[in-house]
Every structure is written in C-alpha cells, then in structure tokens.
Amino acid sequence: MPARPLLLLLLLPFLSASGRQITNASDHHGGEAFGKIRAVNLGGWLVIEKWIKPSLFDGIPNKDLLDGTQIQLRSLKLGLFVSADGGGGQKISVNRPSASEWETFKLWRVTSTRFQLRVSNNDFVSASDEGAVEASKSSPDMWETFEIIRDPSSSKRVHLRAHSGMYLQAKDPSQLTADYKGTPGWDNNPAVFEMFVNTLLGGEFQLANGYGLAAAPAIFEQHRNGLVTANDFKFLASNGINAVRIPVGWWIAYDPKPPFPFVGGSLQALDNAFQWAGMNNMKVIIDLHGAPGSQNPWEHSGTRDGVSIWSQPKYISQTIQVIDFLASRYSKNPALLGIELLNEPRSDDVSFETLKQYYTLGYQTVRKHTSTAYVIMCQRIGADPNELANLLTKENGYSNVALDIHLYNLFYVTFYGKSVQWNIDYVYNERKQQLDSLRVTGGPAIFVGEWTNELNVTGASSSDYTAYATAQLEVFGAGASLGWSFWCLKNDNLHWDFERILEAQVAKMKTPQATNRPSKIDHWDCEEEIR
Incomplete structure (x- = not known):
C-alpha cells in the first residue's frame, strides 16, 4: 500500500x-x-x-487587448457608437446611441499596438487609401490593420491610425472615414473615440x-x-x-x-x-x-x-x-x-x-x-x-x-x-x-x-x-x-x-x-x- x-x-x-x-x-x-x-x-x-x-498573462503589453477581445467605440464628439452596417459587408457608420452586436468588434492582435477588427459576420474592417472605411474583407492584410493609440492620461480614450497614416474620424454619423491629417489631440475632436473593452479569451x-x-x-x-x-x-x-x-x-x-x-x-x-x-x-x-x-x-x-x-x-x-x-x-x-x-x-x-x-x-x-x-x-x-x-x-x-x-x-x-x-x-x-x-x-x-x-x-x-x-x-x-x-x-x-x-x-x-x-x-x- x-x-x-x-x-x-x-x-x-x-x-x-x-x-x-x-x-x-x-x-x-x-x-x-x-x-x-x-x-x-x-x-x-x-x-x-x-x-x-x-x-501567466501579467507581462503582456496591453494585456487587455488580446486576440478575441471585444471592443466598442464611441465617438467623443458625436456621442454615438461606431457600427458595421448590416453586421458587415457594408460601410461603417457612427450613428448608434447604444452598442450591440453590430457595434462590437473582435480584435486580431498583430503587435502590442496594431490590430485587425472583425465584425459580427466575420468580415474585417478595411480603410482604403482614399479614406473609405467599410467591413467587406474576408481575410485581413495591411489595409485591414490599425494602430490603436491610447491617451496616456486615460486608456479609455483612443485614436485609430490606418495603414495610410491617416486617422479614423467621425465627422458625419453616416460614414466613418480614415482621412484625419496630422496628429489629433485628446480634446473633443472627431478623431477621438472612447474604447470599451471586454477581454473574453485567455x-x-x-x-x-x-x-x-x-x-x-x-x-x-x-x-x-x-x-x-x-x-x-x-x-x-x-x-x-x-x-x-x-x-x-x-x-x-x-x-x-x-x-x-x-x-x-x-x-x-x-x-x-x-x-x-x-x-x-x-x-x-x-x-x-x-x-x-x-x-x-x-x-x-x-x-x-x-x-x-x-x-x-x-x-x-x-x-x-x-x-x-x-x-x-x-x-x-x-x-x-x-x-x-x-x-x-x-x-x-x-x-x-x-x-x-x-x-x-x-x-x-x-x-x-x-x-x-x-x-x-x-x-x-x-x-x-x-x-x-x-x-x-x-x-x-x-x-x-x-x-x-x-x-x-x-x-x-x-x-x-x-x-x-x-x-x-x-x-x-x-x-x-x-x-x-x-x-x-x-x-x-x-x-x-x-x-x-x-x-x-x-x-x-x-x-x-x-x-x-x-x-x-x-x-x-x-x-x-x-x-x-x-x-x-x-x-x-x-x-x-x-x-x-x-x-x-x-x-x-x-x-x-x-x-x-x-x-x-x-x-x-x-x-x-x-x-
């Protein structure tokens, strides 16, 4: 025994x-x-x-932004949420007073600061060189990759920079665009978003x-x-x-x-x-x-x-x-x-x-x-x-x-x-x-x-x-x-x-x-x- x-x-x-x-x-x-x-x-x-x-996860930079993390983005200027119209396959608008499935984006992590955003129909958000932003790509590449830059004084406020070097902005509720030139500040301007994070997967x-x-x-x-x-x-x-x-x-x-x-x-x-x-x-x-x-x-x-x-x-x-x-x-x-x-x-x-x-x-x-x-x-x-x-x-x-x-x-x-x-x-x-x-x-x-x-x-x-x-x-x-x-x-x-x-x-x-x-x-x- x-x-x-x-x-x-x-x-x-x-x-x-x-x-x-x-x-x-x-x-x-x-x-x-x-x-x-x-x-x-x-x-x-x-x-x-x-x-x-x-x-095990404590040493990861931006450890709340892992693959599969769900984020929602609200325009600081408009007070409205970014939305993938129809759940994907169409343009990205900024016209929703509250967030649900169409307003939720899943992250694919490329680096600690660069990410790809997947919408509810599994397409990816893409920003063209001309500034149009839509969710219509079945697989991601450089045009579907965005840098998320956090406000040093408040990680909830962010900028998103497209592959073109331009920033996403919400000038018009009907269309999110990637055409903000220069470096935006953190005041009430159309290139600032509040990011709500739900880290689901580990x-x-x-x-x-x-x-x-x-x-x-x-x-x-x-x-x-x-x-x-x-x-x-x-x-x-x-x-x-x-x-x-x-x-x-x-x-x-x-x-x-x-x-x-x-x-x-x-x-x-x-x-x-x-x-x-x-x-x-x-x-x-x-x-x-x-x-x-x-x-x-x-x-x-x-x-x-x-x-x-x-x-x-x-x-x-x-x-x-x-x-x-x-x-x-x-x-x-x-x-x-x-x-x-x-x-x-x-x-x-x-x-x-x-x-x-x-x-x-x-x-x-x-x-x-x-x-x-x-x-x-x-x-x-x-x-x-x-x-x-x-x-x-x-x-x-x-x-x-x-x-x-x-x-x-x-x-x-x-x-x-x-x-x-x-x-x-x-x-x-x-x-x-x-x-x-x-x-x-x-x-x-x-x-x-x-x-x-x-x-x-x-x-x-x-x-x-x-x-x-x-x-x-x-x-x-x-x-x-x-x-x-x-x-x-x-x-x-x-x-x-x-x-x-x-x-x-x-x-x-x-x-x-x-x-x-x-x-x-x-x-x-x-x-x-x-x-």
Missing part, C-alpha cells in the same frame, strides 16, 4: 464493486487489469486557460501571440516545466489516483515547430508525462482539447477570437491527422489507457451528423494502431448525451469505447441562486438518473471526464464542500462504469485544485484537534480556509 493513501481511503466507500474492470492498452504489454479510473485532469498545462493561472493562442515570437518561448518553457512535474505523479499515485487525463492542442502534432503563434515543447512535455506515469504505475488518457478551427468558442479550444469553424471538412481532415499522429506515437506505450477524440464540441457549432462522421473516422484511425486502447468520445455540450450512448454500441461495430460526460453544477441558470442542499440533492437525484439513463446494452463505458468541487453558492462552509464532494464521489463512483477524472490538478481557485484539497486534509490531520479522528477517512474533508 502507498505510504500516504489518503484519497484511496477516502474513496473506498464509493468505488462500487459493480464497476467493470478496466482492460486496456497495457494488457498486450503484460500489464494487469485494474479497477475503475480515479483520475485527475492536468488542465492548464499543455492547453492554456487563463482562469487557472492568470499570472487561451494558448492569446498567451503565445500576446508575448510574441521573441518572448513567448521562455514563458511557455517555464510554465510547462513548473506546473506539472515528476513529483506530482508521485503525489497522485501515493494518494490513490491511477490515471491522468491530459488535454493537448492540435498543434502538438507539428512540434517542435508548430504553426503561428503556438510554441513548441508540448510534445516533449507529453512524452515526459508518459514516462512519469509508467514509473508510478499510472495510466494516461490523451484528450484532444483544442482542434483546428475550434470545436467551440471557448479559450481552451485554441480559438483566436471565439469563431468556431471546426465542422468544415478541411479542419475535420486535419484533426484526423492529429489523432493518427497521437495514436501512432503512443499506441505501444504501456501507460496509454485511451485517446479522447475531441473535447466539448458545442451543439451550436457542431451537428450530431458531423460529429458522428468524425467519431467514426477517429475510431477507425485509432484502431489502425491499437485494438485495445479506449477510444473516448465526448458528449456535445448543450445536447443530450444519450444520442451518443445509443450510437457507440457493439452492434454498430464499436468496442472498447467510452462516452465522456462533463458534470458541473455551474455555468447554467439552472444552478443560479440555489442552496448547498439543493446542489447535493441534484447530484443524488438528477445526476444519478442521468448516469443510469446512459447504460445501454452493449453500449459504451461511461466516463465522467470532468467534475470539480466548486459550488455556485455564496458563503458555503467547509462542511458544505465536504458534503457536496461526498455526494459526487458516491454517485459518480457508482454510476460511471469506467470511472471519473477530477478537474484539475492545480488551480488558483481552491475548490478546483486537487493538490491543495489533499494538502489541506494532511494539514488538518496533523493538528491537535485531529488526534482523535478515525484513521479511515470516509469523506472528502476540504478546508475552505487553506489558500
């Missing part, structure tokens, strides 16, 4: 004997079958998510392009070498964790020289993870978290600006090439448990028919290299996962497959304004029913690939978090036939941080008040006060 099996002891009441034994890629290497997956996600490591470690693309080609490699090297180490795998194994789920981006297949703006080195880090897993008798799930074209509009898909176009055939074909690369490289590694074909495709962006075709191709691609590794397929976010449970059956030709569902009592209005007890009851009732409904004869194994211990409840106590964690462990432990994976290993937010939760338990057990506690931990006791 490991020296400090805290989590293992904690979980024993919840690891149902009815769960299937996992046989996997290790079996044809002579490994033994083991019980359900008790995994942790290595989130924010090889696919950046700003909310996990915001300090992913791999934003971090790499924000720092730029010269500075980004050092930032990424330090991050990848420091966030996850060999000692973390020892820590996990000693606490009863038997697997890790590792999010990767599509650019890993092009390492060591991935396409702009991504930074090489993630492939070596993944190689290291396999080595560390093997040294600790752990397994690895490779999770394709970010696909070319982006399967959802969120930062963890590697998107530049929140536009999701993964469903286009060229991006699906490229994604299959990435899966082929990963399966070829790791299929013979005894630590491989499975390959997840795509993380969180969003139903608004990816149809079921498109995903069905891709999963079929992805399954066949993995099976070219291994007949035993799990092929894991994630639900469509916003759709009923039963659509996949009924598809991924032995009758339809699938074997050793798993359906990944992500269960958070967060993000949706359903969970707003509810009590702790309501959330606990929801887990014991609705979550249990949901898992039960996915059991299909000859169907896929069920894997809760993401869950956490955060609540959308103000003022929840340590005992509240303990009770909530206990409910999730009990329901997911019994209802997910393949097992579960906690999100995530390390996080600036306590109740998302697996290591700090366990370290808090260790600290509590060492206090004098804990000397009379039973030696067997029968719940997850996470201290809210440990920061």
